Amino acid sequence: MYAQMVKSTGKGVQSRDDMSPEDKAFQDRIDRGEKIEPKDYMPEAYRKTLIRQIGQHAHSEIVGQLPEGNWITRAPTLERKANLLAKVQDEAGHGLYLYCAAETLGVSRDELVEMLHSERMKYSSIFNYPTLTWADMGAVGWLVDGAAIMNQVPLQRTSYGPYARAMVRICKEESFHQRQGYHIMIKMAKEGTADQKRMAQDALNRFWYPALMMFGPSDKDSVHSAQSMAWKIKINTNDELRQKFVDETVPQAEFLGLTIPDENLRWNDETGHYEFSEPDWSEFFEVISGNGPCNAERLSTRRKAWDDGAWVREAMLAHARKSQKRSQAAE
Amino acid sequence: MTHENEWPLWEVFIRGQHGMSHRHVGSLHAADAEHAIRNARDVYTRRNEGVSIWVVEAKEITASNPSDKGPLFDPARDKVYRHPTFYDIPKEVGKM
Amino acid sequence: MTLSAAENPLFEFLLRQGDNALVLGHRTSEWCGVAPVLEEDIALANMALDLIGQTQLWLGYAGEVEGAGRTADDLAFLREVYDYRNLLMLEVPNGDFGRTQMRQFLFDAFQVPWLTRLQDSTNTRVAEIAAKCLKEALYHLDRSSHTVIALGDGTEESNRRMSDALTFLWPYSGEVFKVDATDHAMAEAGVAPLPSDLHSVWLETVERVLTEACLTLPEGTFAQSGGRTGFRHTEHLGHMLAVMQTLQRSYPGAAW
Numbered sequence: 001m002y003a004q005m006v007k008s009t010g011k012g013v014q015s016r017d018d019m020s021p022e023d024k025a026f027q028d029r030i031d032r033g034e035k036i037e038p039k040d041y042m043p044e045a046y047r048k049t050l051i052r053q054i055g056q057h058a059h060s061e062i063v064g065q066l067p068e069g070n071w072i073t074r075a076p077t078l079e080r081k082a083n084l085l086a087k088v089q090d091e092a093g094h095g096l097y098l099y100c101a102a103e104t105l106g107v108s109r110d111e112l113v114e115m116l117h118s119e120r121m122k123y124s125s126i127f128n129y130p131t132l133t134w135a136d137m138g139a140v141g142w143l144v145d146g147a148a149i150m151n152q153v154p155l156q157r158t159s160y161g162p163y164a165r166a167m168v169r170i171c172k173e174e175s176f177h178q179r180q181g182y183h184i185m186i187k188m189a190k191e192g193t194a195d196q197k198r199m200a201q202d203a204l205n206r207f208w209y210p211a212l213m214m215f216g217p218s219d220k221d222s223v224h225s226a227q228s229m230a231w232k233i234k235i236n237t238n239d240e241l242r243q244k245f246v247d248e249t250v251p252q253a254e255f256l257g258l259t260i261p262d263e264n265l266r267w268n269d270e271t272g273h274y275e276f277s278e279p280d281w282s283e284f285f286e287v288i289s290g291n292g293p294c295n296a297e298r299l300s301t302r303r304k305a306w307d308d309g310a311w312v313r314e315a316m317l318a319h320a321r322k323s324q325k326r327s328q329a330a331e
Numbered sequence: 332m333t334h335e336n337e338w339p340l341w342e343v344f345i346r347g348q349h350g351m352s353h354r355h356v357g358s359l360h361a362a363d364a365e366h367a368i369r370n371a372r373d374v375y376t377r378r379n380e381g382v383s384i385w386v387v388e389a390k391e392i393t394a395s396n397p398s399d400k401g402p403l404f405d406p407a408r409d410k411v412y413r414h415p416t417f418y419d420i421p422k423e424v425g426k427m
Numbered sequence: 428m429t430l431s432a433a434e435n436p437l438f439e440f441l442l443r444q445g446d447n448a449l450v451l452g453h454r455t456s457e458w459c460g461v462a463p464v465l466e467e468d469i470a471l472a473n474m475a476l477d478l479i480g481q482t483q484l485w486l487g488y489a490g491e492v493e494g495a496g497r498t499a500d501d502l503a504f505l506r507e508v509y510d511y512r513n514l515l516m517l518e519v520p521n522g523d524f525g526r527t528q529m530r531q532f533l534f535d536a537f538q539v540p541w542l543t544r545l546q547d548s549t550n551t552r553v554a555e556i557a558a559k560c561l562k563e564a565l566y567h568l569d570r571s572s573h574t575v576i577a578l579g580d581g582t583e584e585s586n587r588r589m590s591d592a593l594t595f596l597w598p599y600s601g602e603v604f605k606v607d608a609t610d611h612a613m614a615e616a617g618v619a620p621l622p623s624d625l626h627s628v629w630l631e632t633v634e635r636v637l638t639e640a641c642l643t644l645p646e647g648t649f650a651q652s653g654g655r656t657g658f659r660h661t662e663h664l665g666h667m668l669a670v671m672q673t674l675q676r677s678y679p680g681a682a683w
Contacts, residue, residue, distance in 0.1 A: 100359070
């Protein structure tokens with residue numbers, strides 16, 4: 001999802017026999033549904049995996065500001081402009097909450113940002129796709145936020161306290177995001193002009209498979225996922241979430257009068273689920289290894305913003321230190 | 332690369348509309364306390380959540396040690412007589 | 428078609444208020460996603476959201492006063508460059524974060540006393556809108572003045588950048604005090620004070636903050652003008668509108 005293919009130990013679920021007494025007690029706490037807090041004992045692998053996962057999630061929110069930010073200055077009405085800006089601002093907020101959650105694990109925000117900029121950490125593949133028309137603001141809200149919510153709701157129960165609390169706040173705030181996007185789609189696809197309908201269908205065509213990719217490749221055999229699930233930092237498998245997403249989204253597309261770009265899409269009465277085509281996973285691996293349509297641009301935008309802001313961060317701190325000295329001298 | 336210009340981390344506490352105590356809502360970075368208050372206003376009260384903000388630099392917080400959890404908190408467990416349900420009051424007396 | 432400023436000075440006055448908010452809100456929104464640090468990114472977005480809200484109020488009322496059935500959106504998205512009535516200072520590109528903050532401060536230092544006075548307008552709608560905007564402007568001034576002080580005082584580099592920003596913006600900052608027939612008409616009707624009456628209180632705030640920011644008040648008194656009268660905008664406004672109006676212009680009559 002926003003954290004795709006997070007590596008854990010790479011060795012599958014550690015068996016109880018291989019656990020130290022502390023690790024056994026730790027796993028017992030998780031199994032009992034207790035929350036792990038920053039100063040509690042935790043295995044090093046748990047801590048590291050969490051930093052990777054929360055960091056990736058945070059980076060996704062920050063880079064995720066860009067494709068939608070691309071349309072803030074072109075929003076068609078004052079109200080749409082305010083809606084979109086508020087939504088993209090929320091994403092900055094969500095990035096902020098998540099960085100703070102990661103910081104409780106002993107890594108600083110600046111360290112995480114640096115790892116993003118030096119490509120030692122990743123962000124979700126979805127944000128490497130371009131937003132080409134206003135309908136993309138609808139599609140992104142509807143599909144991308146829709147997919148994200150599916151992943152984030154269960155994460156409110158994740159075992160790490162600060163992460164779970166950040167997710168609670170994020171889910172609460174995010175409830176308007178998907179509706180905002182779908183509302184744009186209604187205006188364009190259902191009530192709009194021929195041009196607008198065409199834009200809406202085009203946006204769905206371009207975002208459907210990238211949205212399915214957000215859940216990551218099938219992980220039913222993944223050793224990383226199994227360990228993460230044992231630690232309750234991953235709650236559902238990628239396939240479960242993807243199926244749930246398709247099942248919920250298809251009727252929404254029908255309501256809009258839009259066609260999902262998948263000839264194999266059909267309802268299966270026996271399973272009670274839709275059958276659908278897998279996305280092109282070779283494209284997914286290209287995108288996460290840096291070859292998506294916008295990878296270079298997104299990263300260079302983030303790096304430039306960070307570098308351009310260096311003097312501001314430095315100066316604000318310098319001023320704070322000077323004023324502190326001055327007030328101490330005055331006492 | 333050093334991070335000497337990273338702003339310190341602050342913990343933010345907000346009192347909502349309805350007279351409840353200040354509640355920890357999250358953290359943020361700011362150059363100093365006043366800046367932290369302004370940032371808290373912008374980050375944590377966007378949805379009309381608060382009427383009062385406290386900030387404290389994270390490093391100034393002293394927290395109880397998790398390994399002391401037993402001695403700190405277990406002794407309170409068996410003091411059931413501190414809770415109203417411990418005392419049986421005859422129904423005839425009514426609500427108390 | 429539409430009445431001239433002389434024929435409908437209230438409409439003209441409302442456009443000036445609305446276009447200031449619209450243009451500054453738009454420029455501020457350009458920072459979304461690329462500010463120096465997350466906390467500032469979020470703060471700038473709040474500022475922009477306030478200004479977009481103010482735009483809706485001022486231009487909404489302007490449309491009513493005009494009486495031609497135009498909405499706030501019609502006014503925002505379907506006018507030509509020379510129909511805009513915002514200050515030039517607000518339409519020039521953001522520059523660096525320092526210049527953005529300096530511009531915000533120079534504007535806020537005027538807006539706070541200005542909106543305070545507008546609360547006593549004989550026009551109750553103007554008074555109501557001003558009261559709502561004033562609360563936002565007070566926070567904006569608080570934030571922008573502290574940021575200007577911090578960046579002016581911070582480091583050698585930041586002081587130099589803020590000094591450059593001030594030099595660049597100063598000739599634009601006086602435009603608001605150049606009064607014309609519209610201002611006089613509003614003053615006579617008791618709708619608004621003459622902006623020039625607020626010059627000394629504005630200057631007092633500016634001097635106080637710049638001194639604390641270790642910056643020198645520029646000596647020049649020359650002021651660019653042409654924005655609030657619409658006579659001669661900068662070249663930048665046209666580019667800004669080309670972006671801002673693209674959908675409304677490309678798909679006439681479409682609802683979004």
